Amino acid sequence: MAYKPPKQSFAGQIFDVITLLVLTVGALYLPLYLGLAGAAKTPAPIANPTWEALGQNATEQQQWAALGVTDPAAANDIITARFDYSFSWMALVVMAILVIGYFVLVVRLSDKEYRDVIAERFGVKKR
Amino acid sequence: MVDTKTAPGQPERLQLLRVLGPAHIWALGVGIVLVGEYMGWNFAVGKGGMIAGLIACWVAGLLYTCVAMIDSEVTSTVAAAGGQYAQAKHIVGPLMAFNVGLFLVMAYTMLEAANAITIGFLLDTVAGMQGHSGLHQQPFIVLCIMFLAWLNYRGVLATLTFNLVITAIAFMAIIALFLSVQFGVSSVPLDFSAVTTDPMPYGWIGILASLHFGLWYYLGIEGTCQAAEEVRSPARSLPYGTMAGIMTLLIAATMTWYVCSGLIPWEYLGQAGTPLFDAARVTGNRGLMVLLFIGTMFSTLASANGCINDASRAWFSMGRDRYLPIWFGAVHPVYRTPYRSIIFLVPIALIFALGAPLDQVVTFSILSGLLGYTFMTFNMVMFRKKWPLDTIKRGYVHPMHPLPTIVLLILCATAYVAVFLGYGTQLIAMVSFYIIASLWFHFRRYRFVRRGDQFTMPWPRPEGY
Numbered sequence: 001m002a003y004k005p006p007k008q009s010f011a012g013q014i015f016d017v018i019t020l021l022v023l024t025v026g027a028l029y030l031p032l033y034l035g036l037a038g039a040a041k042t043p044a045p046i047a048n049p050t051w052e053a054l055g056q057n058a059t060e061q062q063q064w065a066a067l068g069v070t071d072p073a074a075a076n077d078i079i080t081a082r083f084d085y086s087f088s089w090m091a092l093v094v095m096a097i098l099v100i101g102y103f104v105l106v107v108r109l110s111d112k113e114y115r116d117v118i119a120e121r122f123g124v125k126k127r
Numbered sequence: 128m129v130d131t132k133t134a135p136g137q138p139e140r141l142q143l144l145r146v147l148g149p150a151h152i153w154a155l156g157v158g159i160v161l162v163g164e165y166m167g168w169n170f171a172v173g174k175g176g177m178i179a180g181l182i183a184c185w186v187a188g189l190l191y192t193c194v195a196m197i198d199s200e201v202t203s204t205v206a207a208a209g210g211q212y213a214q215a216k217h218i219v220g221p222l223m224a225f226n227v228g229l230f231l232v233m234a235y236t237m238l239e240a241a242n243a244i245t246i247g248f249l250l251d252t253v254a255g256m257q258g259h260s261g262l263h264q265q266p267f268i269v270l271c272i273m274f275l276a277w278l279n280y281r282g283v284l285a286t287l288t289f290n291l292v293i294t295a296i297a298f299m300a301i302i303a304l305f306l307s308v309q310f311g312v313s314s315v316p317l318d319f320s321a322v323t324t325d326p327m328p329y330g331w332i333g334i335l336a337s338l339h340f341g342l343w344y345y346l347g348i349e350g351t352c353q354a355a356e357e358v359r360s361p362a363r364s365l366p367y368g369t370m371a372g373i374m375t376l377l378i379a380a381t382m383t384w385y386v387c388s389g390l391i392p393w394e395y396l397g398q399a400g401t402p403l404f405d406a407a408r409v410t411g412n413r414g415l416m417v418l419l420f421i422g423t424m425f426s427t428l429a430s431a432n433g434c435i436n437d438a439s440r441a442w443f444s445m446g447r448d449r450y451l452p453i454w455f456g457a458v459h460p461v462y463r464t465p466y467r468s469i470i471f472l473v474p475i476a477l478i479f480a481l482g483a484p485l486d487q488v489v490t491f492s493i494l495s496g497l498l499g500y501t502f503m504t505f506n507m508v509m510f511r512k513k514w515p516l517d518t519i520k521r522g523y524v525h526p527m528h529p530l531p532t533i534v535l536l537i538l539c540a541t542a543y544v545a546v547f548l549g550y551g552t553q554l555i556a557m558v559s560f561y562i563i564a565s566l567w568f569h570f571r572r573y574r575f576v577r578r579g580d581q582f583t584m585p586w587p588r589p590e591g592y
Contacts, residue, residue: 021475028491029482062315063392084549095555098555107220110220111220114219115592121579
């Protein structure tokens, strides 16, 4: 006997649409908006910057000039900014568990649903 | 492009026309991806330096070669519209298909937002060069997204044909810049001194970290399988077209790295919004500047247009299958487009395009793509296990299985670590989003799904079920 899904009301559909919107914006945009996410690239400007002190040779100085930057002070932040790649191994392990756990969760729950699909499409398997 | 085919004793069923050849598949893949050469890839240089940028380009190329090999086998057999979404439905199960659908929607919607940000930034830069600095970018971002959504609302065929033309122009612009620089047009010489004086500013960890944005060179090439149902000979066209696309992009990516790294100081390149246009500015040649301005505009518009098209179709497919409210499964009575899906995704693209920095938006797109590539690894293993080679006719059998799957899995794991270095919060936010969405689907949404309708291929019962 084929499974007959219930008919979803219009209000129920609206509720689901709003849920998805809140999920998307809440999970992805809010961390950005609240400043909780962001690349850890921090400038370390030097005092009294010159092109030489910033490690830029004559050709590179020409390139900066062609890009509209003639004052080394204006390039100070860009040249000295670096990512901070120090990390805790614990955070890396948590990340790995989260990603692996996510796929395990999805595959296991999918398998349950897939058995329904196969049973309905091909009939219940005789033992 | 629909046709009707009726088997004896079967009700009439609408089918897509099979009109595409390998060249179309090549053009489709390169067309979606080419914008990756015009912006975004250069953040790999910022994360690891010049050498890291080049290594990331080639390692990501290897990752995508594995993706293309695996995708060619599965897609040439599951020749159904929807690409990986249809594959997941038949091989893994409905929840995986829902997740793959979301991967596609998020990757394409974030890429669309990134394209709109780039257009606003480019116009601001050009206005500044003309003495009108301080241009408000937001109206142009809104205009770009709204205009392309309107085009998609009205119909798709003409806009996608136009896409191919403007993509070809954008590709020729890269070749022209490379050749011009080689023949001495630039007033500033190429300078690779940073390769010797500061080859690895972050050491080996920078090389690892740069793989994150190296993916941007090729992200979306797997979109070739979206057209599986419209290809004349999937067994021949899909592998040839996709692999030729990867080779083209590898060459274009290497040329882009060479020109940009030689003409732009790596510290500037690592945070530039429009690196190829900036390289043209450094040459001092007005013709090249105009050409690369046009190339950047065309590649971003073409990509954003393709993204709206693909994201809305994935959302529409999920609505039609009741994975999402059926309201999204509606087709416009006049224009025959999934108009509700197109409209629904506009505010999401706008929120990110207007409120998030380019590198963050690019990261969200990359992460959704990366989750999709991880899915391909176990999907391939399950495909061979559930239907061994002699049980169903495959259009194409990729060689050396399971080597490409193992290499892809290792490279995906490496890429997760690369994203974690510097963008760990986004990674956790994105995976948390998919976990919550999965629980929502399984425990609330799945009861509205018709079980038997989720398997439509004429295959035997999968082994083990």
